[in-house]
Amino acid sequence: MEKGLRLENISKRYGTMTAVDSLTLTVPSGIVFGLLGPNGAGKTTTLEIIEGLRRPDEGHVWWNDMDVTRNPEHARSHFGMQLQTSAFFELLTVKETLELFHSLYRKRLSVGDLIERLDLTEKQNARVGGLSGGQQQRLALACALINDPEVVFLDEPSAGLDPQARRTLWDVILGLKSEGRTVVLTTHYMEEAEVLADRLAIIDHGHVLDEGTPRELIQRHMPAAVIELSRTVGVDASVDLPAVQRTENRDEMTILVSDHLENTLVGLVNWAQREGRELTGLTTRSATLEDVFLELTGRSLRE
Numbered sequence: 001m002e003k004g005l006r007l008e009n010i011s012k013r014y015g016t017m018t019a020v021d022s023l024t025l026t027v028p029s030g031i032v033f034g035l036l037g038p039n040g041a042g043k044t045t046t047l048e049i050i051e052g053l054r055r056p057d058e059g060h061v062w063w064n065d066m067d068v069t070r071n072p073e074h075a076r077s078h079f080g081m082q083l084q085t086s087a088f089f090e091l092l093t094v095k096e097t098l099e100l101f102h103s104l105y106r107k108r109l110s111v112g113d114l115i116e117r118l119d120l121t122e123k124q125n126a127r128v129g130g131l132s133g134g135q136q137q138r139l140a141l142a143c144a145l146i147n148d149p150e151v152v153f154l155d156e157p158s159a160g161l162d163p164q165a166r167r168t169l170w171d172v173i174l175g176l177k178s179e180g181r182t183v184v185l186t187t188h189y190m191e192e193a194e195v196l197a198d199r200l201a202i203i204d205h206g207h208v209l210d211e212g213t214p215r216e217l218i219q220r221h222m223p224a225a226v227i228e229l230s231r232t233v234g235v236d237a238s239v240d241l242p243a244v245q246r247t248e249n250r251d252e253m254t255i256l257v258s259d260h261l262e263n264t265l266v267g268l269v270n271w272a273q274r275e276g277r278e279l280t281g282l283t284t285r286s287a288t289l290e291d292v293f294l295e296l297t298g299r300s301l302r303e
């Protein structure tokens with residue numbers, strides 16, 4: 001059997017409201033997997049079910065050959081979890097908090113190493129109640145790692161972090177992957193998902209709209225890239241360029257919509273050299289994951 005997490009037809013209802021709707025998903029071991037979706041899409045509920053914190057009404061979660069739905073406690077000893085909202089004892093210091101969690105596990109990482117890794121050295125003797133939101137977020141991640149987990153679940157780990165702390169977090173996450181751990185995270189930052197996630201699922205209304213590598217998703221839903229250049233260059237529809245879907249003039253610019261940016265650019269550069277033209281005002285833009293997200297979910301991100 002392939003190693004990793006498998007969700008088979010998971011459903012979860014709250015009263016008459018279906019939060020997760022027959023969701024099926026596979027997360028191979030050793031990768032960073034991103035769950036994307038608008039607010040209320042069912043990401044947190046799905047994570048809580050995979051983590052064994054919430055029982056699904058239907059379906060099963062497997063981790064390797066372990067049935068997480070039937071053995072949640074056993075599975076959780078291999079999992080680390082940062083929940084969307086964490087509660088700590090406000091009067092304990094950062095170090096004391098980590099030492100408390102540390103004392104609960106047999107297999108564990110060192111408190112000192114985690115403090116250093118999450119950039120909490122200066123705050124190790126500060127009371128948790130006095131930490132800023134971003135510092136609490138980092139403490140929550142340190143707590144998620146204390147039991148040396150094989151799978152780490154992070155629910156919006158970068159919410160509220162400043163740009164520098166976010167980069168530190170990205171390094172930590174990529175570090176976890178390089179150690180062979182699996183990371184499953186949710187985020188509302190498309191750039192972050194593109195940078196970190198090897199594979200992504202975009203979910204809405206509790207089911208998967210599509211799944212794949214960021215590149216696959218962009219290619220599947222937004223294959224076109226756009227090249228713009230000054231109209232004075234003189235490229236028009238009579239110029240035969242590879243992979244161009246259409247050529248338009250907009251004000252002072254010529255717009256080329258391309259199925260394959262690189263091929264079109266190479267053709268364009270060759271044409272310009274042959275004809276002795278300068279490619280004035282050349283810019284390119286490609287579709288992003290955000291375009292794909294909006295295309296699939298039909299609504300913008302709501303944080």
Ligand SMILES: Nc1ncnc2c1ncn2[C@@H]1O[C@H](COP(=O)(O)OP(=O)(O)OP(=O)(O)O)[C@@H](O)[C@H]1O
Nearest residue numbers: 014017019037038039040041042043044045046084
């Ligand atoms: N304990 C609960 N009781 C009732 N309804 C709930 C409960 N938890 C979640 N829901 C509902 O289930 C749906 C999915 O919620 P969930 O928290 O999984 O969404 P999410 O994708 O994590 O959203 P966000 O991006 O805002 O964190 C929402 O409509 C929410 O209101």
Ligand SMILES: [Mg+2]
Nearest residue numbers: 043044045084
């Ligand atoms: Mg959530």
